[in-house]
Amino acid sequence: MLNLTHIRTIAGAVLALAAAATTADDWKLADLMQTLAQHQAGRASFVEKKYIGIVEKPIESSGELAFTAPDKLEKRTFKPKPESLVLEGDRLTIDQPGKRRQTLSLQEHPEISAVVESIRGTLAGDRFALEKFYTLELTGSVDRWQLLLIPTQTRMIDIVSRIRIGGSQATVKSIDFEQADGDRSQMLITKIVAQ
Amino acid sequence: MKRRGRSLTLAIWLAALLACVLLIAHTRFVADLSAFMPRMPSERQQLLVEQLRDGVIARLVMIGIEGGDAAERARLSRELAAKLRDDPAFMGVQNGDTATQEHDRAYFFDNRYLLSPAVSGERFSSEGLRLAIGSSLDALAGNAGLILKRLLPRDPTGETLQLLEQFAGDSQPRSLEGAWASRDGKRALLLAQTRGAGSDTEAQARAIDSIRQAFARIPGRNADTRLVMSGTSVFSVSSRSTIESEVSRLATASIVLVSCLLLLVYRSFALLALGMLPVVSGAVVGIAAVSLGFGQVHGLTLGFGTTLIGEAVDYSIYLFIQRAGGANPRGFWRTIRLGVLTSIAGFAALLYSGFPGLSQLGLYSISGLVAAALVTRYVLPQLMPQGIAVRDLTQAGVLLERIMVRAARLRWLIIALLLAAGASIVFHAGDIWNRQLSALSPISRAEQQLDMELRNGLGAPDMRYMATFTAPDEESALRGAERAGAVLQELVKEKILGGFNSPALVLPSSALQRARQAALPDEQQARARLGEALAGLPLKPDRLAGFLTDMQAARARQPLVRADLAGTSAALLVDSLLVRRDKDYLVLMPLRATAGSPSGDLIDLAKVSAALDAKGLAQVTVIDLLEETTAIFDSYLHEALILSGLGCLAIVGLLLLALRSVSRTLRVATPLACAVLCVTAVLLASGTQLTILHLVGLLLVVAVGSNYALFFDSAAQPASAADRRQTQISLVVANLTTVGSFGLLGLSKVPVLSAIGTTVGPGAFLALVFAAILARVRSDAGSH
Numbered sequence: 001m002l003n004l005t006h007i008r009t010i011a012g013a014v015l016a017l018a019a020a021a022t023t024a025d026d027w028k029l030a031d032l033m034q035t036l037a038q039h040q041a042g043r044a045s046f047v048e049k050k051y052i053g054i055v056e057k058p059i060e061s062s063g064e065l066a067f068t069a070p071d072k073l074e075k076r077t078f079k080p081k082p083e084s085l086v087l088e089g090d091r092l093t094i095d096q097p098g099k100r101r102q103t104l105s106l107q108e109h110p111e112i113s114a115v116v117e118s119i120r121g122t123l124a125g126d127r128f129a130l131e132k133f134y135t136l137e138l139t140g141s142v143d144r145w146q147l148l149l150i151p152t153q154t155r156m157i158d159i160v161s162r163i164r165i166g167g168s169q170a171t172v173k174s175i176d177f178e179q180a181d182g183d184r185s186q187m188l189i190t191k192i193v194a195q
Numbered sequence: 196m197k198r199r200g201r202s203l204t205l206a207i208w209l210a211a212l213l214a215c216v217l218l219i220a221h222t223r224f225v226a227d228l229s230a231f232m233p234r235m236p237s238e239r240q241q242l243l244v245e246q247l248r249d250g251v252i253a254r255l256v257m258i259g260i261e262g263g264d265a266a267e268r269a270r271l272s273r274e275l276a277a278k279l280r281d282d283p284a285f286m287g288v289q290n291g292d293t294a295t296q297e298h299d300r301a302y303f304f305d306n307r308y309l310l311s312p313a314v315s316g317e318r319f320s321s322e323g324l325r326l327a328i329g330s331s332l333d334a335l336a337g338n339a340g341l342i343l344k345r346l347l348p349r350d351p352t353g354e355t356l357q358l359l360e361q362f363a364g365d366s367q368p369r370s371l372e373g374a375w376a377s378r379d380g381k382r383a384l385l386l387a388q389t390r391g392a393g394s395d396t397e398a399q400a401r402a403i404d405s406i407r408q409a410f411a412r413i414p415g416r417n418a419d420t421r422l423v424m425s426g427t428s429v430f431s432v433s434s435r436s437t438i439e440s441e442v443s444r445l446a447t448a449s450i451v452l453v454s455c456l457l458l459l460v461y462r463s464f465a466l467l468a469l470g471m472l473p474v475v476s477g478a479v480v481g482i483a484a485v486s487l488g489f490g491q492v493h494g495l496t497l498g499f500g501t502t503l504i505g506e507a508v509d510y511s512i513y514l515f516i517q518r519a520g521g522a523n524p525r526g527f528w529r530t531i532r533l534g535v536l537t538s539i540a541g542f543a544a545l546l547y548s549g550f551p552g553l554s555q556l557g558l559y560s561i562s563g564l565v566a567a568a569l570v571t572r573y574v575l576p577q578l579m580p581q582g583i584a585v586r587d588l589t590q591a592g593v594l595l596e597r598i599m600v601r602a603a604r605l606r607w608l609i610i611a612l613l614l615a616a617g618a619s620i621v622f623h624a625g626d627i628w629n630r631q632l633s634a635l636s637p638i639s640r641a642e643q644q645l646d647m648e649l650r651n652g653l654g655a656p657d658m659r660y661m662a663t664f665t666a667p668d669e670e671s672a673l674r675g676a677e678r679a680g681a682v683l684q685e686l687v688k689e690k691i692l693g694g695f696n697s698p699a700l701v702l703p704s705s706a707l708q709r710a711r712q713a714a715l716p717d718e719q720q721a722r723a724r725l726g727e728a729l730a731g732l733p734l735k736p737d738r739l740a741g742f743l744t745d746m747q748a749a750r751a752r753q754p755l756v757r758a759d760l761a762g763t764s765a766a767l768l769v770d771s772l773l774v775r776r777d778k779d780y781l782v783l784m785p786l787r788a789t790a791g792s793p794s795g796d797l798i799d800l801a802k803v804s805a806a807l808d809a810k811g812l813a814q815v816t817v818i819d820l821l822e823e824t825t826a827i828f829d830s831y832l833h834e835a836l837i838l839s840g841l842g843c844l845a846i847v848g849l850l851l852l853a854l855r856s857v858s859r860t861l862r863v864a865t866p867l868a869c870a871v872l873c874v875t876a877v878l879l880a881s882g883t884q885l886t887i888l889h890l891v892g893l894l895l896v897v898a899v900g901s902n903y904a905l906f907f908d909s910a911a912q913p914a915s916a917a918d919r920r921q922t923q924i925s926l927v928v929a930n931l932t933t934v935g936s937f938g939l940l941g942l943s944k945v946p947v948l949s950a951i952g953t954t955v956g957p958g959a960f961l962a963l964v965f966a967a968i969l970a971r972v973r974s975d976a977g978s979h
Binding site for chain 2: 048050052054055056057059060061075077079080081083085094096099100102105107108159160177179183185
C-alpha cells in the first residue's frame with residue numbers, strides 16, 4: 001500500500017508537471033499540492049458543526065485530528081459521543097465505545113473512500129488521490145486559498161455534492177461538506193502544528 | 196444322466212446371471228457422501244447426515260466468474276443470474292444486484308417496528324421516546340451523521356439501526372460494479388439454490404450443467420472469461436464423475452493387464468475366455484447382492500470390483516495350471532474351499548461395520564468370491580473342451596523351484612525385515628491413524644481450496660457450531676428460536692460467543708410481532724407522547740409526521756410471513772435456518788466464536804449448553820459438526836480395528852479346524868502376519884497416515900494371501916514333484932494378476948481406491964514371497 005501511494009504521488013507529480021505547461025491556474029494548484037506535501041505530520045483540534053434541515057440547531061462535535069505522512073489520518077471525536085476513526089493505507093478502523101470495532105477496506109467501499117480521501121489527500125498534497133474522485137478548483141491567494149472538490153461520480157451526489165477546503169499557506173483551516181439538499185457540515189481546524 | 200446334469204448346471208448358472216443383470220439394470224448407483232455416513236446414526240449424527248443430504252447447504256452452488264475486467268464480470272454475473280432466475284431448476288439466485296439490495300432495504304426499513312428488538316411499551320412512552328430521539332440526534336454528530344440524518348424523519352427512534360445491529364459481525368460479500376465480488380476483486384460471485392434435493396445427484400448434475408450452458412450462451416462473452424463452481428452438490432457430482440471415469444479406466448486397464456498375463460502363460464484364447472467367466476459372474480453377482488442388500492450401490496463399491504478381478508481369476512488359474520490337482524483332485528478342491536472360506540471369514544467382519552461403504556464392500560466381496568468359486572468348481576469343468584491343456588510349464592517350474600530353494604536360505608532376511616518393520620511401527624506409534632474425513636474424500640486439494648475461497652468471499656456462514664432443535668410448526672419453531680436467541684444474546688455479552696444467527700432475526704414469530712404491535716401507542720397517544728418527548732429537543736413534531744404514519748401502519752398490518760421475504764436475501768437465510776421437513780421443522784442457529792479470544796476460534800459448548808438448560812431449553816442441542824464427523828470416523832476406525840481383529844481370529848480358527856494342526860496353521864498364518872507388518876511399516880515410513888481403507892487393504896492381504904499359504908502348505912504334503920511344481924507356477928501367476936490389478940488401483944486419483952491398491956499390491960506380493968521362503972524350509976524338513 002505504501003508503495004502504491006508512493007507511485008501515486010510520483011504519478012501525481014508527473015501529471016502536475018505536464019499540466020503546468022498549459023495553464024496558470026494549474027501552477028497554483030500544483031504549488032499548493034507541493035506545499036501541502038512537504039508537511040510530514042501535524043496535529044490539530046477541530047470543531048465540526050452540522051447544519052441539518054429538520055434539526056433546528058447546528059449539531060456540534062469536537063475532537064482532534066492527526067495526520068502522519070504518507071497515509072495515516074486519525075480523527076478522534078471527544079464530544080458529544082466519543083468515536084475514533086483511524087485511516088491507514090487502505091484500512092479504515094472505526095471504534096465506538098460499547099460497539100464492536102469495525103474495520104473496512106477502502107477498496108471495498110468506494111463512497112466512504114471518496115469522503116475520507118478528500119481530507120487525507122488534501123493533507124498529504126496528493127493530487128492524484130483527489131482527482132480519482134473529484135475535479136479540483138483552486139481560488140484565492142496563497143495566504144487565503146480555497147480548494148473546491150466536486151465529485152465526478154454520480155453515485156457520490158447522494159452523500160456529498162461538493163467539498164470546500166480553506167487554508168492559508170500550508171495550513172488547512174476549514175473543511176466544509178455540502179449536500180444536494182442544502183444540509184452541510186463545517187469543520188473548523190483551529191491549530192495545526194507543523195512538525 | 197451326466198449330460199442332463201451338465202445342462203442343468205449351465206441352465207442354473209445362466210438363469211442366475213440373467214436375474215442378476217436384470218436386477219442391476221434397475222439399480223441406483225450413487226456417489227455422494229452417503230457411503231461415509233453411519234448406517235445407524237445417533238440423533239446428533241442424524242442431523243449431520245440430513246444436513247449433508249437434504250439441507251439447504253447441500254443445495255447451494257457457489258459460482259465464481261473469472262477473467263475479463265470487473266465491469267465485464269459484473270455484466271456476466273447479471274446476465275447469468277437473470278437466466279438462472281428463469282430456470283425452474285433453481286429456487287433462487289443471488290449476486291448482490293441492486294434489485295435485491297432494494298428489496299432488502301425496503302423489507303428492513305418498512306417493517307422496522309415489527310423487526311426491531313428494541314420495540315417495547317417503555318421505549319414508546321414519552322420518556323422512552325425522548326431518550327431514543329435524543330440518542331439519534333447525538334448520533335448525527337458522529338462521522339456518519341450526514342447519512343443517518345436521512346433516517347431521522349421517519350425513524351427518529353433509530354429502530355432500523357437497532358435491528359441491523361443484530362447482524363453486525365456477519366461478513367457481507369464485497370460489491371464491485373453492482374455485483375458481488377471476491378475480497379481481492381478478481382472474481383464475480385453468485386449463489387444459486389437448486390430446487391432438487393442435495394441427495395439427488397442426477398438433479399444436481401443437471402442443475403450444474405444448466406449453469407455451465409447458461410454461462411456459455413451469454414452473448415458477447417469474452418473468450419477469456421471462465422466459470423468456477425463449488426459447494427456440496429458440485430462435489431457430489433464431480434466425485435461421481437471422477438469415480439465413474441476411474442472405475443471404468445481401472446477396470447479396463449486391469450482386464451487388459453490380466454488378459455495379457457494369462458495369454459502369455461496359457462497361449463490360448465479359449466482358456467483366457469473361460470478363465471474370465473468366474474470373474475464376470477462374481478462381479479455381476481456381487482453388484483446384484485449389494486443392490487438387494489442396500490437398495491443402492493455406491494460408485495466406490497464398483498471401484499472394488501476391479502480388485503475382485505485379481506482375486507477371482509486366481510481360482511481358474513489354479514484349476515488350469517494345476518490340472519485340478521493332477522492326481523489329487525479332492526485335495527485340490529479342499530484347498531480352494533478353505534481359501535474361499537478364509538476370505539469369507541475376513542470379509543464377513545466388514546458386514547457388521549456401521550460404515551456403509553465397508554459393509555457394501557464386505558457383501559460385494561463375499562458374494563462375488565462365492566460366485567466365482569462356484570463357477571470355477573461346477574461350470575468351468577463342464578465347459579472345458581476335452582484335451583485342452585495349458586502348454587507345458589515344466590521348464591519354468593524347474594527354474595522356479597531352483598529359485599525357491601535359494602530363497603529358503605533367506606530366513607534371516609525375514610527376521611531382519613520384521614525387526615525393521617517393528618521399529619518403524621513403534622517409531623510412528625502415536626501417529627499411525629489419520630482421522631480426517633478429507634483423507635478419504637475424492638475431492639482434490641485444488642477443489643477444496645476453491646471452495647474455501649468462494650465461501651470466504653460470499654461470507655457464507657461457518658456451519659461448524661450450531662444450536663439446533665425441532666418444532667411441530669413454523670410458529671413454535673420461531674418462538675423457540677427467539678427463546679434460544681435470548682439466551683445466546685446473553686452469552687454474546689459475556690463474550691462466550693462472538694455471535695449467532697437465527698431465522699427469527701429476519702422473521703420473528705407472529706406472537707412476538709403482535710407483542711411489538713401492542714407496544715406501539717395509538718395515533719392520539721403517539722402524537723401526545725411525541726409532543727412531550729420533543730420538548731427541549733431541537734426537533735419540531737411536524738417534521739416527524741412520517742414517523743407517526745409509519746407507526747400506525749405497522750400497528751394495523753398483518754404480521755409478516757415467509758412470503759413477505761420474497762426477493763430479499765433474507766429469504767435464503769430463513770430457508771437455510773428454518774428447514775421444513777415431512778413431519779416437523781428443523782431450526783438451525785449457527786454460532787460464531789468470539790473474534791480474537793484466547794481460545795482461538797473455538798466455542799465452549801458446555802457453557803452454551805448449560806446456559807440453555809438453565810433456561811429450560813434442554814431440547815436445544817448444541818453441536819460441533821467438525822468434532823461430530825471426527826467422532827464418526829474415530830468410531831468407524833475403532834470398530835474396523837475390532838472387526839478386522841475378529842476377522843483374523845476367525846481365519847485362524849478356521850485354519851485350525853480345517854488343518855487340525857497348530858504347526859500347519861502357524862505355517863500358513865506366519866507369512867501373512869509378516870506381510871501385514873512389513874506393508875504397514877513401509878506405508879508409515881513413506882509418510883502415509885493409515886486410514887480405515889488401509890486397514891481394509893490389510894485384511895484383503897490376509898484374505899488373498901491365505902490362498903498362497905494354503906497351497907504352499909498343501910504342496911508340502913506328500914505329492915509328486917511335478918504336481919508341486921505346477922502348484923508353485925500357478926501361485927506365481929495368480930500372484931502376478933493380483934499384484935497387477937491392485938497395483939493399478941494404487942495409481943487411482945480416488946484416495947479410497949489408491950489406499951487399498953497401495954496396501955494390497957505390495958502386501959500380496961510379500962505374502963507370496965514370505966510363504967515361499969517359510970513353507971519351503973518346512974517342507975524340506977518334513978519330507979524326510
